[in-house]
Amino acid sequence: MVSCSATLDVPRPVVVFLARLLAAPRRSIGTPKGSRVLGPFRQSVLALRWFRDRTWVHCLARDAGISQATGHRYLNEGINVLADRCPDLHAVLERCRLAGVTHVILDGALIECDRIAGTTEPGNDLWYSGKGRRFAGNVQVIAAADGTPL
Structure with missing residues (x-):
């Protein structure tokens, strides 16, 4: 060992x-x-x-x-x-509107993960990404036009 x-x-x-x-x-x-x-x-x-x-x-x-x-x-x-702790999408967009922000960037990434148990109602695996053809979690980020995370 x-x-x-x-x-x-x-x-x-x-x-x-x-x-x-x-x-x-x-x-x-x-x-x-x-x-x-x-x-x-x-x-x-x-x-x-x-x-x-x-x-x-x-x-x-x-x-x-x-x-x-x-x-x-x-x-x-x-x-x-x-x-x-993450704000809701609608709350972020509302804050942006009130601040006069005209454009935001919505981007995401698949983060590879172990197989985690969990199924949806039709019986599909909750953590399987058909697009990525692997087990992954989808992480979404909203940023200002300059790239600052919101």
Whole structure:
């Protein structure tokens, strides 16, 4: 067995920010401190490694000393707390209209991912991209004409 430590090239304040977002729901439902395998900080590192390096979830789970199922759950929690902070498309467009912005850029990218369980009503796989012919999540970005994310 070979041990290895690595550095995640993400600023510490970003990890702390996500850790605080992850800790808030735990506090609100009264989760006892130390009752989960990973604390909010280590869970945020797991989620950010997935975003940054496209690390396979089974590798993230192994490195964190948790099961693959727990790794998926912790990753989904990280994605969900970030997604909850994103403004709604209509709210962004309304802000732009009020600010007098005449043009915006809407762009997206397929971010490759592990196969995640989930089906739509007709039985199609929720995370399969027919266009990309692979499992991926569609990330959309709205930017001002100069490229500044809105």
